[in-house]
Amino acid sequence: MLKTCLSALLLICTALSPAQASPVKPILINITATGANGDGHTLNTIAIQHAIDSCTALGGGIVQVPAGKFLTGTILLKSNVTLQLDENATLLGSTDIKDYQVIDGFKDGLGQQMGYALIGAVDIQHTGITGKGTIDGQGKLVYASGGHQRRPFLVRFVRCDTVNITGVRLTAPTAWTLHFFHCKNIQASNLTIYSRGLGNNDGIDIDCCEQVVIRDCDINSGDDAICFKTTSPYPCRKVSVSNIRINTGEGAIKFGTESAGNFEDITVKNINVAFAREGGIKIFSVDGSHINNIAISDVEMDSVNMPVIMRLGARLKTFRDGDAKQPPGSITNISIKNVNVKHGTWTGMLISGIPGHLIENVSLENIHINIPGTGTAADAAVVLEEKPADYPEIKMFGKIIPAYGLYIRHVSNFRFNNITFTSDKTDERPAIIGYDLANINFSKWKFPASGGNGPVAIISDANKVQMKNITLPKNPKTFLQLGGASSGGIVVPKNLTVTTDSSVPENAVTKQ
Incomplete structure (x- = not known):
């Protein structure tokens, strides 16, 4: 039956070939013409693949999935x-893990084999997925059938080169939803993405890609x-992400964890996060x-735990056979501005x-965070x-962070401008804790009332740190507690009190 349908289809498409049709129309193959059945029970892998193969063989066009569950x-x-x-x-993923293939396999950040997929594309160009329909991976059923080890995307x-995916609804993956x-x-x-119920249910993963x-x-x-992500040494660069609405059980916007290749020239703007359990903006x-x-x-x-986190570490994993381990990398030239957090937690x-x-x-500007x-x-x-x-994550240092506003260490050339913290209650932790700092500018900071008797800021081993235009409900007993023999060039407002330990050199602090 399939062979008969396919033969008839090829005759029709040939009749509409560019050499004979005027004006030229793109080839359109309905998957039912190659034997697909939308009853929700018939396995249609062969029929759908025949439609795709026939379409590309005839020069390309559209493979149509009509109403029904395939x-x-x-x-x-x-x-x-x-x-x-x-x-x-609706394209329904088979619930039998044996019906899935691995596509260019690799290991994820936890060392698990990845690469199986419901819909895949390898080494091709000018392709995509469009329309108002749904791709439903039936992830929980796939997982129950033995998908724990394979976990198809x-x-x-x-x-691939030149990919367009628009309009469709993507739901119920066994692992990541959409991976480039x-x-x-x-x-x-x-796109409308709903990927809940299993671990590793990422929304969109942009991995070693450019011009996105x-x-x-x-x-x-x-x-x-x-x-x-960069699961190989190839860079991820020239990417624009905008106008995204997010609700997530993990991070909203994340760079890493897999970070073998560089990340360059990336803009992210106009993001609305309803909830993020494991971080808002994460750069690893x-x-x-x-x-x-x-x-x-x-x-x-x-509502978000840890609105901003940056981590430069030295885990130094590889994810593909033949890739060499690298020395620690760098994080530089980062701009984060115009961020408003209604309900932050932790710090x-x-x-x-x-x-x-x-x-x-790094520049952080116009940031408001309520804790x-x-x-x-x-x-x-x-x-x-x-x-x-260690694996980088907001909980890697524990669930208790000693500062409510900013914990910062091992950094250079930072500019913080117009930063406001508000608090539902009076927190007893310092607003700022930092050490191993160089060339840091704190300007136009506003703090809530403190619930403790300790200093507002604690820094040590800091060089060339300037604090100006600081607003507090009332002047605390101690604004800054400074330590470290290498500290120097510290500038603070003249109306605020600074205490130093015995290791701090004389004239390390200037008030103005």
């Missing part, structure tokens, strides 16, 4: 073929919503990547390099370990 295992897109899902059309593009690896010239827009535009999407994900280089020239702006967050910002490897040249104000004096005494080789 069950399928792994299907592979081909060059010059667009998969079009009509309204009320929903949609995966590998080394080593692709270029990507357009992804007006992601815009106007709704993402409700169990794991990171928008995640920039731990496997040797150089993160450079990143601009993030106009971010509204409602507002955590920024940590490691000894000998500083985060450099619950539940920190205690005991919390303020907690000392955070360095943990240079």
Whole structure:
């Protein structure tokens, strides 16, 4: 039956070939013409793949999925073929893990085998997925059938050029929802993603890609919503992400964890985060990547743990056979501005390099963060370990952070301008704790009333740190507590009190 349908289809398409048809119309193949059945029970992998293969063989065009529920295992897109899902059309992932193929496999940050996919594309160009239909991975059922070890992605593009995915609804993956690896010239827009219920349910992963535009999407994900990765030494660069609405069980905007290649020239703007359980803006280089020239702006967050975290570490993992380990990388030339957080928890910002490897040249401007104000004096005494080789995450240093506003160490050339903290209660921790600092400018900071008797800021081993235009409800007993024999060039407002320990050189502090 399939052979008969396919023969008839080829005759029709030949009749409409560019040599004979005028005006030229793109080839359109409805998957029912190759034998697909939308009853939700018939496995259609072969029929759908025949439609795609036939379309590319005839020069390309559209493979149409009409209204109905079409069950399928792994299907592979081909060059010059667009998969079009009509309204009320659903591609259902098979619940049998045996129906899935691995596509360019690799290991993730936890060392697990990845790369299986429901819809895949490898080494092709001019392809995509459009329409008003749905791709439903039936992830929980796949996982129950043995998908714990394979965990198929929903949609995966590998080394593709010129990809357009727009309009469709993507739901219920077993692992990541939409993964682009080593692709270029990507357009992804007006997507609705719902990926909840299993671990590693990322929304969109942009991995070693360049010339990418992601815009106007709704993402409700169990794991990171928008995640920039480099699982190989190739860079991720020239990416624009805008107008994204996010609700996530992990991070909203994340760079890393897999960070073997560089991240360069990336802009993220107009982001609305309803909830982010494990971080708002997360920038991690731990496997040797150089993160450079990143601009993030106009971010509204409602409820989020740890609104901003940056981590330069030295885990130094590889993810693909043959890749060599690299030395620690860098984080430099970062701009984050116009961020408003209604309900933050833990602490507002955590920024940590490691000894000998500083985060450099960072600007944070127009930031407002509200915190619950539940920190205690005991919390303020907690000392955070360095943990240079650990998996980077907001909980890597523990759930208690000794500062409510900013914990910062191993950094150079930072500018903080117009930063406001508000608090539901009076927090007993310092607003700022920092050490190993150089060339730091704190300007136009506003703090809530303190619930403790300790200093507002504690810094040590700091050189050339300027604090000006500081607003407090009332002047505290001690504004700044300064330590460290290498401290010097500290400038603070003349109306605020500074205490120093015995190691601090004379004339280390200037008031003006």
